[in-house]
Amino acid sequence: MTAPTAHRSSVGTAHTRVEGRDKVTGAARYAGEIPFAELAHGWLVLSTIACGRIRSVHTAAVLAMPGVLTVLHHENAPRVDSGHVGVLGVPPDPTAVLFQHDRVPHLGWPVALVVAETSEQAREAAEALVVDYEKEPHDIAFPGERPDAHPVDGHVPAVTEKGDLEAELAASAAVVDVEYTTPEEHHNPMEPHAATARWDGGRLDVFDSNQGSTWVADGLVKLFSLDPASVRVRSEHVGGGFGSKGVRAHQVAAVMAATALQRPVRVVMTRRQMFSLAGYRSPTTQRVRLGADADGRLRALEHDCLNLTSTVYDFVEPGAAVARALYDADAHRTANHVVRLDVPTPTWMRAPGEAPGSFALEAALDELAEKAGIDPIELRVRNEPERGPVSGLPFSDHHLPACFREGARRFGWAERDPRPGLRREGRWLLGTGTAAASFPAGAAPSTAAVTAEADGTFTVRIAASDIGTGARTALTLIAADALRTEPERVRVRIGDSDFGPAFLAGGSMGTRTWGWAVMAAAGELRERLVAEAAVPPEGITVRSDTTQAVAALAQKERHAFGAQFAEVAVDVTTGEVRVRRMLGIFAAGRIVNPLTARGQLVGGMTWGISMALHEEAVRDQVTGGHYGADLAGYHVATHADVPHIEADWLDEATDADDPVGIKGIGEIGIVGAAAAIANAVWHATGVRHRQLPIRPDRVL
Numbered sequence: 001m002t003a004p005t006a007h008r009s010s011v012g013t014a015h016t017r018v019e020g021r022d023k024v025t026g027a028a029r030y031a032g033e034i035p036f037a038e039l040a041h042g043w044l045v046l047s048t049i050a051c052g053r054i055r056s057v058h059t060a061a062v063l064a065m066p067g068v069l070t071v072l073h074h075e076n077a078p079r080v081d082s083g084h085v086g087v088l089g090v091p092p093d094p095t096a097v098l099f100q101h102d103r104v105p106h107l108g109w110p111v112a113l114v115v116a117e118t119s120e121q122a123r124e125a126a127e128a129l130v131v132d133y134e135k136e137p138h139d140i141a142f143p144g145e146r147p148d149a150h151p152v153d154g155h156v157p158a159v160t161e162k163g164d165l166e167a168e169l170a171a172s173a174a175v176v177d178v179e180y181t182t183p184e185e186h187h188n189p190m191e192p193h194a195a196t197a198r199w200d201g202g203r204l205d206v207f208d209s210n211q212g213s214t215w216v217a218d219g220l221v222k223l224f225s226l227d228p229a230s231v232r233v234r235s236e237h238v239g240g241g242f243g244s245k246g247v248r249a250h251q252v253a254a255v256m257a258a259t260a261l262q263r264p265v266r267v268v269m270t271r272r273q274m275f276s277l278a279g280y281r282s283p284t285t286q287r288v289r290l291g292a293d294a295d296g297r298l299r300a301l302e303h304d305c306l307n308l309t310s311t312v313y314d315f316v317e318p319g320a321a322v323a324r325a326l327y328d329a330d331a332h333r334t335a336n337h338v339v340r341l342d343v344p345t346p347t348w349m350r351a352p353g354e355a356p357g358s359f360a361l362e363a364a365l366d367e368l369a370e371k372a373g374i375d376p377i378e379l380r381v382r383n384e385p386e387r388g389p390v391s392g393l394p395f396s397d398h399h400l401p402a403c404f405r406e407g408a409r410r411f412g413w414a415e416r417d418p419r420p421g422l423r424r425e426g427r428w429l430l431g432t433g434t435a436a437a438s439f440p441a442g443a444a445p446s447t448a449a450v451t452a453e454a455d456g457t458f459t460v461r462i463a464a465s466d467i468g469t470g471a472r473t474a475l476t477l478i479a480a481d482a483l484r485t486e487p488e489r490v491r492v493r494i495g496d497s498d499f500g501p502a503f504l505a506g507g508s509m510g511t512r513t514w515g516w517a518v519m520a521a522a523g524e525l526r527e528r529l530v531a532e533a534a535v536p537p538e539g540i541t542v543r544s545d546t547t548q549a550v551a552a553l554a555q556k557e558r559h560a561f562g563a564q565f566a567e568v569a570v571d572v573t574t575g576e577v578r579v580r581r582m583l584g585i586f587a588a589g590r591i592v593n594p595l596t597a598r599g600q601l602v603g604g605m606t607w608g609i610s611m612a613l614h615e616e617a618v619r620d621q622v623t624g625g626h627y628g629a630d631l632a633g634y635h636v637a638t639h640a641d642v643p644h645i646e647a648d649w650l651d652e653a654t655d656a657d658d659p660v661g662i663k664g665i666g667e668i669g670i671v672g673a674a675a676a677i678a679n680a681v682w683h684a685t686g687v688r689h690r691q692l693p694i695r696p697d698r699v700l
């Protein structure tokens with residue numbers, strides 16, 4: 001085969017999704033709709049108490065109902081290994097480790113699975129199942145008095161500190177000492193969690209909606225003590241994930257039932273069940289103390305974040321960590337604490353830590369700018385760190401000031417009068433605000449295989465997951481460039497654990513991580529093709545494993561940065577806040593597909609509107625459960641709430657040490673977005689809103 005010559009780069013040009021047609025025509029099958037012969041349906045039964053024990057599960061009456069095949073619960077379910085550590089280095093969320101004991105640690109804890117011939121029969125029987133409990137008092141009050149708060153390391157250390165905070169605060173010309181709160185927020189991807197499990201020729205075959213087939217397969221292997229070669233997890237199309245789609249109750253339930261019945265079993269979470277089974281973002285209480293010289297230079301920065309977790313698992317929402325990359329100060333302290341309550345375990349949710357943390361930090365910076373009489377952008381530019389404020393490492397690149405410059409120009413910041421409460425248009429007060437965004441650009445090891453087919457096309461196989469981000473299309477473009485061919489000649493197959501280990505869609509690391517593995521395999525394949533005379537009928541396949549390359553990457557602070565701008569109108573008669581426009585300018589390395597990248601960034605900013613103005617899950621102290629655990633009771637921004645949003649980026653020259661040059665864009669869009677809106681509300685009204693969401697009743 002002759003090597004193709006003149007090649008026009010595909011990376012950087014807009015491409016519609018390669019699976020877009022399948023998705024809009026319904027040809028793309030999601031986990032809950034793939035047909036199977038002999039399929040049985042499981043329905044989870046969740047606890048109606050928030051703390052206590054199961055006394056008895058009255059299965060007899062339910063087993064006599066039409067179509068019911070079995071009821072699994074703590075007395076008859078198989079024992080599993082809950083003591084293992086998964087691919088992310090953490091044990092499984094106990095809410096997914098089904099039916100192992102009689103304890104109930106939160107409302108919505110799975111107590112049984114009813115399996116029947118049809119979904120309707122399973123649901124009918126599940127709702128009829130009587131479970132007796134021994135109820136104990138529960139504590140769900142957050143924050144309350146919390147002497148039991150303790151620091152927890154999550155994916156980052158709990159506490160960092162340097163310098164004498166009190167001394168620097170005392171010596172500061174301008175000081176801010178404020179508390180911010182964010183509410184409990186819930187995962188609501190369009191596609192609820194769903195899995196079908198079956199035993200097929202001695203192998204466990206699972207069709208699932210998840211963020212990583214490797215992740216889920218590994219979890220099932222370890223939970224059920226299976227041979228890794230005997231487990232296959234497929235997840236071809238996923239309707240959103242955002243951190244919630246890992247190992248969860250639905251897959252475990254489906255595997256238990258498929259094993260018990262020896263036939264395929266499907267378990268789907270209802271929207272309501274997701275509020276206790278899918279994980280969520282913990283509420284936070286954050287205290288920020290800033291001290292600056294008269295010229296705005298930070299002498300002291302303290303960010304303390306308290307979140308809640310369950311009594312059975314320590315999950316931390318590291319809100320205080322965002323300051324570790326954004327700003328330095330002579331005295332710098334960040335700390336993340338958790339309290340254990342009788343609630344479900346929270347989990348990762350788009351920009352875990354950075355989303356609520358940036359609200360507090362970037363709103364506090366705005367308060368400091370007001371106190372010091374310095375423009376909020378100028379304040380941030382003056383505090384651009386030379387090196388990682390905590391790590392001491394050099395930055396690969398640090399284009400936050402450039403993002404602010406470009407954003408300010410396009411937003412019209414120069415014309416802004418900094419004084420609050422001055423602009424009025426009928427019953428509306430108008431204001432503008434800004435905030436910084438940053439998100440780490442991490443990478444993890446993955447494997448990939450690229451095959452040159454005899455017909456001149458190429459097949460990429462990688463256990464990547466496209467949760468709606470456009471990852472499949474991005475990998476097609478990356479592979480095409482590495483192969484010096486056209487994207488039309490490349491087919492990318494993803495979402496299958498049989499393709500070998502790959503990292504999950506998370507931490508904004510997916511495309512960077514998978515792209516690295518695809519580039520490695522495709523690059524080597526291209527060299528092989530130059531040397532080979534012809535491609536044999538079975539094709540030529542090259543496999544890559546980036547474990548060593550990722551480990552060898554030079555240690556630097558690698559981050560995407562961004563500048564968020566918002567204009568709001570506040571109705572003085574109703575307290576309603578409407579966002580009129582938003583602009584986000586980002587520096588996120590090489591942008592692979594401008595079309596889907598813009599969608600990711602605008603999506604994140606839209607979620608920021610939702611976070612600032614709408615989202616809030618409220619628990620009833622009496623039952624320990626939610627008021628309105630559905631999309632009627634839990635408000636998210638809808639089309640009418642979302643104005644014209646512009647997201648764009650700088651052409652960021654990439655770090656010479658970095659072989660990929662791609663940074664993540666999945667999460668940075670939400671970072672700083674709520675702060676920009678809150679800062680704009682202050683500018684409109686002269687009142688600081690330190691409690692999200694900024695509801696009309698709080699504004700009035």
Ligand code: MOS
Binds near residue numbers: 244348351506
């Ligand atoms: Mo995201 S919270 O890393 O899925």
